[in-house]
Amino acid sequence: MPLPPQVTDLSSLDLLLSVARLGSIGQAAAEHRISQPAASARLRHLERRLGLTLLHRTPRGSTLTPTGALIADWARTVVDAADSFAAAVQALRVTKESRLTVAASQTVAEYLLPAWLVALRVRQPDLAVTLQAANSADVAARLLADRADLGFVEGPDLPGGLDADTVATDRLTVVVAPSHRWARRRRGITPAELAAAPLVAREAGSGTRRALESALRERGVGEFAAPVLELSSTTAIKHAVGAGSGPAVLSSLAVSTELAAGALVAVPVDGLDLRRRLRAVWPAGRQLTGPARDLHSIARRHG
Amino acid sequence: MPLPPQVTDLSSLDLLLSVARLGSIGQAAAEHRISQPAASARLRHLERRLGLTLLHRTPRGSTLTPTGALIADWARTVVDAADSFAAAVQALRVTKESRLTVAASQTVAEYLLPAWLVALRVRQPDLAVTLQAANSADVAARLLADRADLGFVEGPDLPGGLDADTVATDRLTVVVAPSHRWARRRRGITPAELAAAPLVAREAGSGTRRALESALRERGVGEFAAPVLELSSTTAIKHAVGAGSGPAVLSSLAVSTELAAGALVAVPVDGLDLRRRLRAVWPAGRQLTGPARDLHSIARRHG
DNA sequence: CCGAGCCATAACCTCTGCCTATGCCTCTGC
DNA sequence: GCAGAGGCATAGGCAGAGGTTATGGCTCGG
Numbered sequence: 243m244p245l246p247p248q249v250t251d252l253s254s255l256d257l258l259l260s261v262a263r264l265g266s267i268g269q270a271a272a273e274h275r276i277s278q279p280a281a282s283a284r285l286r287h288l289e290r291r292l293g294l295t296l297l298h299r300t301p302r303g304s305t306l307t308p309t310g311a312l313i314a315d316w317a318r319t320v321v322d323a324a325d326s327f328a329a330a331v332q333a334l335r336v337t338k339e340s341r342l343t344v345a346a347s348q349t350v351a352e353y354l355l356p357a358w359l360v361a362l363r364v365r366q367p368d369l370a371v372t373l374q375a376a377n378s379a380d381v382a383a384r385l386l387a388d389r390a391d392l393g394f395v396e397g398p399d400l401p402g403g404l405d406a407d408t409v410a411t412d413r414l415t416v417v418v419a420p421s422h423r424w425a426r427r428r429r430g431i432t433p434a435e436l437a438a439a440p441l442v443a444r445e446a447g448s449g450t451r452r453a454l455e456s457a458l459r460e461r462g463v464g465e466f467a468a469p470v471l472e473l474s475s476t477t478a479i480k481h482a483v484g485a486g487s488g489p490a491v492l493s494s495l496a497v498s499t500e501l502a503a504g505a506l507v508a509v510p511v512d513g514l515d516l517r518r519r520l521r522a523v524w525p526a527g528r529q530l531t532g533p534a535r536d537l538h539s540i541a542r543r544h545g
Numbered sequence: 546m547p548l549p550p551q552v553t554d555l556s557s558l559d560l561l562l563s564v565a566r567l568g569s570i571g572q573a574a575a576e577h578r579i580s581q582p583a584a585s586a587r588l589r590h591l592e593r594r595l596g597l598t599l600l601h602r603t604p605r606g607s608t609l610t611p612t613g614a615l616i617a618d619w620a621r622t623v624v625d626a627a628d629s630f631a632a633a634v635q636a637l638r639v640t641k642e643s644r645l646t647v648a649a650s651q652t653v654a655e656y657l658l659p660a661w662l663v664a665l666r667v668r669q670p671d672l673a674v675t676l677q678a679a680n681s682a683d684v685a686a687r688l689l690a691d692r693a694d695l696g697f698v699e700g701p702d703l704p705g706g707l708d709a710d711t712v713a714t715d716r717l718t719v720v721v722a723p724s725h726r727w728a729r730r731r732r733g734i735t736p737a738e739l740a741a742a743p744l745v746a747r748e749a750g751s752g753t754r755r756a757l758e759s760a761l762r763e764r765g766v767g768e769f770a771a772p773v774l775e776l777s778s779t780t781a782i783k784h785a786v787g788a789g790s791g792p793a794v795l796s797s798l799a800v801s802t803e804l805a806a807g808a809l810v811a812v813p814v815d816g817l818d819l820r821r822r823l824r825a826v827w828p829a830g831r832q833l834t835g836p837a838r839d840l841h842s843i844a845r846r847h848g
Numbered sequence: 849c850c851g852a853g854c855c856a857t858a859a860c861c862t863c864t865g866c867c868t869a870t871g872c873c874t875c876t877g878c
Numbered sequence: 879g880c881a882g883a884g885g886c887a888t889a890g891g892c893a894g895a896g897g898t899t900a901t902g903g904c905t906c907g908g
């Protein structure tokens with residue numbers, strides 16, 4: 243199920259947003275460093291591809307039609323996502339002259355860092371950042387070997403030799419489809435019920451899964467039902483849960499949108515603390531300086 | 546600030562996701578209806594553009610490298626956003642033979658309908674849907690004139706002649722930057738405080754703003770401070786709030802991600818009910834049938 | 849009434865990306 | 879062992895999308 247060809251070219255959408263902001267095709271063209279006719283043609287093609295009139299073109303500027311404004315709202319979502327993606331990818335490039343190297347664990351790397359890097363880029367456009375995704379032990383090792391300037395870890399155990407500061411919190415959340423019987427319960431479920439339920443899960447070895455099992459063990463539950471389904475992406479899990487395949491346990495960061503819209507329902511678990519601190523870490527005793535301090539403060543503010 | 550050229554081509558990312566799922570470049574190529582060499586070249590170009598090795602290519606298939614898996618996770622976000630965009634845009638095309646015409650108010654059209662339409666498309670790929678964005682009165686008029694099959698309205702007042710069913714709830718939410726003094730208060734603020742605060746707002750006439758003022762008037766507050774800043778997009782407002790320009794009042798659907806990550810903080814308002822029901826509506830007495838019923842049930846389940 | 853700003857059209861060109869054809873490699877099954 | 883299937887890479891040829899410059903027409907303000 244490939245993407246329809248109408249949306250594979252983000253530059254047109256980006257151009258449309260520029261026109262919306264600047265009020266003229268020519269100025270938008272300049273911002274994108276293409277000629278005015280090229281911009282005009284691109285927008286015309288966009289209109290033809292979508293089958294919609296997006297712009298009022300007049301001899302003294304161009305404004306969005308009502309339809310165009312709605313399209314622009316939607317487009318902003320896509321372009322923003324692409325922008326975060328770009329910032330994150332940029333940081334994965336191994337640049338020898340990077341002035342900032344970051345090591346981050348899964349949840350932070352997947353959900354939070356892209357946005358932080360966008361914010362960092364606003365403040366320091368030319369800063370080269372390197373990102374290394376790793377588990378907590380690796381993060382610590384890299385920091386202590388001076389192969390990273392700043393790290394982010396999730397979970398309770400803090401590797402030795404590091405100073406830490408909590409920058410965000412997530413919470414493992416039990417989610418079910420609105421039609422699931424758990425969605426209708428007044429009170430939460432018990433840890434034993436959760437452990438006995440066949441979940442939709444990621445492949446074994448994921449940090450989320452380990453964290454869940456450790457929290458349950460703390461409450462004296464040591465036996466877990468086998469997963470009913472193992473999938474490789476969070477998106478696939480969400481879809482499976484929504485389709486009624488069973489409950490799943492995911493980071494609150496992964497499901498916030500679905501919860502707000504009601505596509506999934508969160509089920510509380512009595513007496514089980516599923517919160518996890520997401521912490522910035524750095525070699526003990528050292529003061530963060532320069533870009534590392536900036537990123538830390540962005541993370542703190544954003545999270 | 547145009548998008549970097551590395552991410553303007555979503556088809557490469559989409560192709561990468563297919564490879565991740567199917568395990569071979571050739572099969573992914575088939576899914577996208579291009580030749581195997583074309584797919585291979587496209588992926589190679591993607592790797593070169595990003596400066597990263599994403600795939601392990603072997604004579605019996607291709608698998609993602611760890612880096613590739615991380616990239617794929619990020620890419621999924623972008624591609625999903627594009628997919629929703631595409632479904633929504635598709636519905637804006639005025640198709641004479643559409644078998645389903647929907648009229649929706651702002652919040653629903655902007656935040657919820659794209660996802661619902663994706664779900665609807667899964668069930669009925671060939672269904673032609675037309676979407677008309679309108680205010681409540683317009684939605685009602687269109688339904689009664691038989692120019693729409695199903696409508697969605699927000700807010701308390703239900704136009705006459707319609708049957709309705711609540712499918713989702715949103716809540717106008719006061720948000721501030723984490724550094725704002727309201728973020729540190731134990732108890733909520735009072736309606737009078739909110740009314741006296743200069744907000745970051747959308748241009749006058751927005752439904753959100755009207756809803757806020759009407760809720761405040763109900764509580765006996767009739768004077769409102771002038772906005773400190775008026776912006777044209779929700780994204781711009783969120784950025785301004787995060788940068789400390791002041792509080793804003795936005796739909797919970799617009800800020801769920803930022804709240805979960807802590808980038809923005811919600812401030813409760815004592816005794817002010819800012820919930821809004823989002824309702825499906827249709828001509829009174831009529832039974833929903835066919836695709837209209839399907840969309841209604843999707844909306845109900847998703848919201 | 850003239851000049852500035854904006855958009856459209858036209859003619860030309862470049863270069864990206866696709867396709868077909870083919871070859872090599874690896875694993876499987878006989 | 880060996881043959882065949884499936885997978886990826888390379889090569890050559892081609893089409894078209896999208897860019898550029900040059901120019902013209904429209905509208906508004908001074």
